[in-house]
Amino acid sequence: SFNMLDTFYESGGNFIDVANFYQGGDSERWVGEWMAQRQNRDEIVLSTKYTMGYTMFGPQKIKSNFQGNHAKSLRLSVKASLQKLQTDYIDLLYVHMWDFTTSVEEVMRSLNHLVANGKVLYLGVSDTPAWLVVKCNAFARANGLTPFSVYQGHWSCAFRDFERDILPMCESEGMGLAPWGVLGRGQFR
Template sequence: MAFLETPSSSPSSGLKVRRTLGSHSPVKVSPVCLGAYSCGSGWEQCGTGQMSQEDSFRRFDLFVEFGGNFIDTINNDQQGESERRVGQWMKERDNRKELVIATKYTAGYKGEAKASKIDYGQNSVDSASVSIGISLKNLQTSYIDILYVDFWDWTASIEEMMESLDVFVKDGKVLYLGVSDTPAWVVSQANQYARDHGLAPFSVYQGHWSLLLRDFQLEILPMCVSEGMALCPWGEIIPDKSQPHGGRTKRFAEGENSTLYAIAKELGTLSVTAIALAYGLRKFPFIFPIIGERKLEHYHAKITSLSLRLTQDHIKKIEGVSDDQQESSDKVVREISFGCIRS
C-alpha cells in the first residue's frame, strides 16, 4: 500500500505546531486533523475499500511522527471498526494522553430498522448515552476529548439535546462539544440556550467546505466567528472531475484550475490540493482541516500546505474559480436531516 512507504523527507515542521482549538476550547492541537474513517473493512461491500489493522496503525504512526495529535472518527465508521482501531492503537502505543480524539453520535450504526434507530441513532438522550458508552469501550479510554452531534435530525428538542450533553461533560466523559452538518440557526439557538442555563456550548463545527460549494461561507463561517467556534472542514477542497457537481466541476476540470496551478508554480509546489488547503487555512482563524488520504503523496501534499503563504491577490484569484455562493448551506443540511426523518 502506497501509504506505508517511508517518505524521503518528513513534512513535519508545520504539523508540529500546536494551536488553540477555539475560544471555548483551549486544548492545543496540530493544525490539521487525521480522519480515521477509512480504517477498517466494515464498509468494503459499499465500495469504499478496506484498510488492514497493520496499515491503519502505520497511518496513525506516521501522523504522530510528523507531529500530529488530533484524530477524528465516528461511532458508525466502518461499522464501529474505525473507533476500535484507534482504541487498540492507543493502547499498544500507550499514548492516549498525548492525543486529542474526536468522535460522533447520531448515526444509526445498528442498522436501518426503526427499533434500532431509537437507541442507536438520533439526537435523543438515550441515543447519546448508549453511543458514548460504546465509543468509550471501542476507544479504550475513560473520556472523549470532543463529542460531535453528527447531524441535526429533528428527533429531539434543542433543550433536551443540550441538557443531556452537558451531563456527559460534567461527568468527565466528554471534555468539549462539537456539532456537524447542522443548520447555523440550530447551532446558534443551542449555544444561546447553553449560555442562558450555564451549560457546555458547542465549541467546534464540522462540515463540508469546497471551492465549488462555497455557500458554506454564507452561513456557517459567520456563525462560527460569532459563536467563537473552531471549524474542522471535511471533504476535498478541490473536487476532481469524477465528483458529482455537474457543470461547475466540468468547467473546473476543463481549465479553471489553471489559476491554481499557476499559484502552485509561483509558490514552488506541484500540488493544487496544497494551494486549496492553504486557502482554507487563510480564510478563518480557528480552522483545522480533516485529512483522510490513503495515498502517501496526497497526505504529504496536504501537510505541505501548512508552510505556504498566500497573499491577498492569491485569495482573490482562487475565489474567482467559483462564484457560486447564492444558495444557503442550510439547504444541504436540511436535505440530510429530513432524509433521516423520511427513512
C-alpha cells in the same frame, strides 16, 4: 492502519477524528487498539460523533434507541465509543447531524451531563443549520450549560455554501472550524 497512524503521530500529528459508525464502528476500534498499544492516549486529541445508527447491522431489533440525537441514543453511543476507543473520556464529541425531532433542550442538557461527568471535554456540532447552532448555544449559555465550541461541515473550493451562514456564525459564536471534504472528497488532483 497502524503504520499510517504511526507515521501521522511520528510526524507530529495528534488530532484524530472518527465516528461511531465509520467503517461499521471499526475506525473507533482501530484507533482505540492503536492508542492502547502505543500508550499515547493523553497525547492525542480525539474526536468522535454520535447520531447515526451505528448498530444498523447489529442484532438489536429496535434500532431507534441507537440513532438520533435523543438522550438514550447519546448515552448508548458514547458508552460504546468509550469501549471501542479504550478510553475513559472523549476530547471532542460532535452531534453528527441534527435529527429535527429531538428538542434543543434535551440535546444540550444530555451533552452537558457528559461534560459534567468528565466523559467529554468539548462539544461540537456537524452539518447543522447555523440558526439552530445559535439557538443551542443561546440555550446552553442561558442555563449554565456547555455550548458547542467547534463546527464541522462540508467546505471546499467547489462547495462554498459554508461561507454564507456558517463562517459568520462561527465568528459570532467564537467557535472553531473543522471542515470536511476540503479536497473535494478525493476528487481534486
